Amino acid sequence: MSRSLKGSEGCQALPDEIEYRILAHTISREKDVPGMTYVITNPCIGQKDASCVDVCPVDCIHPGPGEAEFEAAEQLYINPDECIDCGACEPACPVTAIFEESAVPDEWKQYIKINADFFK
Ligand code: SF4
Numbered sequence: 001m002s003r004s005l006k007g008s009e010g011c012q013a014l015p016d017e018i019e020y021r022i023l024a025h026t027i028s029r030e031k032d033v034p035g036m037t038y039v040i041t042n043p044c045i046g047q048k049d050a051s052c053v054d055v056c057p058v059d060c061i062h063p064g065p066g067e068a069e070f071e072a073a074e075q076l077y078i079n080p081d082e083c084i085d086c087g088a089c090e091p092a093c094p095v096t097a098i099f100e101e102s103a104v105p106d107e108w109k110q111y112i113k114i115n116a117d118f119f120k
């Protein structure tokens with residue numbers, strides 16, 4: 001497994017559940033089955049407080065504080081290839097910017113691609 005698992009402080013998912021989700025995500029990728037992801041949308045712009053970064057167990061939200069692009073970034077983004085769909089970031093966001101992919105409001109659907117494009 002190539003990803004590192006952060007400590008689970010702040011993450012509401014249980015460590016066993018996180019490990020299970022990472023395993024399921026890895027298997028899906030090996031079988032080329034696209035997994036679900038969470039998406040950061042418009043309200044993050046101008047907020048960027050990084051609460052979501054602190055709770056993500058697989059460190060797939062970037063750029064985080066300390067990364068070179070953080071200051072210049074308009075918002076933060078979730079890497080859809082690494083997100084394990086655990087949902088820990090959603091309640092951590094103070095401005096309700098994070099949605100599960102299928103629940104992104106219509107007016108912000110473009111953020112699904114915007115998040116993915118950041119990592120290309
Ligand atoms: S849903 Fe995805 S981005 Fe959010 S905390 Fe879980 S792994 Fe990280």
Ligand code: SF4
Binds near residue numbers: 043097098
């Ligand atoms: S918690 Fe919400 S506002 Fe803060 S950086 Fe993450 S998505 Fe943006």
